[in-house]
Amino acid sequence: MIYGYIRVSTDKQTVENQRFEIKSFCKARQIEVDKWIEETISARKKLEERKFGRLMKKLKNGDIIIVSELSRLGRNLLQIMSILNDCMERNIQVLTVKEGYELGNNINSKVLAFAFGLSAEIEKNLISERTKEALARKKSEGVILGRPKGKKSDITKMKLYRHRKAISRKHEEGMTYSELSRVYKVHRITVSSFIKRLKEEEICLNRNIENQNQVIE
Known part of the structure; x- marks a missing residue:
């Protein structure tokens, strides 16, 4: 045909x-x-x-x-x-x-x-070489490539953020990372990382409140 x-x-x-x-x-x-x-x-x-x-x-x-x-x-x-x-x-x-x-x-x-x-x-090798050369040039000019070291991603943009209250409550009630991952259809590592970030944010928030109270006193 x-x-x-x-x-x-x-x-x-x-x-x-x-x-x-x-x-x-x-x-x-x-x-x-x-x-x-x-x-x-x-x-x-x-x-x-x-x-x-x-x-x-x-x-x-x-x-x-x-x-x-x-x-x-x-x-x-x-x-x-x-x-x-x-x-x-x-x-x-x-x-x-x-x-x-x-x-x-x-x-x-x-x-x-x-x-x-x-x-x-x-063609593939030339593109790769040009990319490497461009990155090397930017680095030599002092341009910071990628995410700044130590800077975390915005938690509000994380996939599970809108479920944060329910996830925190369920985890405190004893629900495991694997169980939560099945409920929200994500990998258990994603759940683990998100809960860890929530705790870090909570600690940070409490610390800021304490500092503000000390200033007021």
Whole structure:
């Protein structure tokens, strides 16, 4: 079965250009698309959230996918390479209009895939190196990276904060961390850390009240 896949990122873009390119490509080769898959979605979305992800699951040995260009398949070179590798292993051919690639389970495709894979690895390493260099530069300029040492996160933003009174009461009544974790559907360590923070906040509050009373006296 031959599939024509078209993807645009926003509603402001049209699918007609890609459709025209694929139809012209097929006409020149005297082949016909059996089914069109169109979607308006960013390639940044997870593959399983896209129509293309569902298409990948139902493709069979010998099927063909035609796209206007490789960039329509994925968000970056690494994802595209993963898709192509999956297709080659399942004997699914990928044809691209603009680049003129014919990727299938043959030696030329595997050589091309190796070249793509090497490029992807280099790209990944370059991004990693640039990130490290940027962090090193900021550090040398005296910029404090990450959360300041010793500074705790805002307790009011913690997931269990709105249940603080009920959690404190239940824990004082003898409920264990594991039991509380099941009630609030979180890990027991999350409950343990939250209760510990509550106690710290209470101690801090009592200390401030004592200090204020001493000043008044």
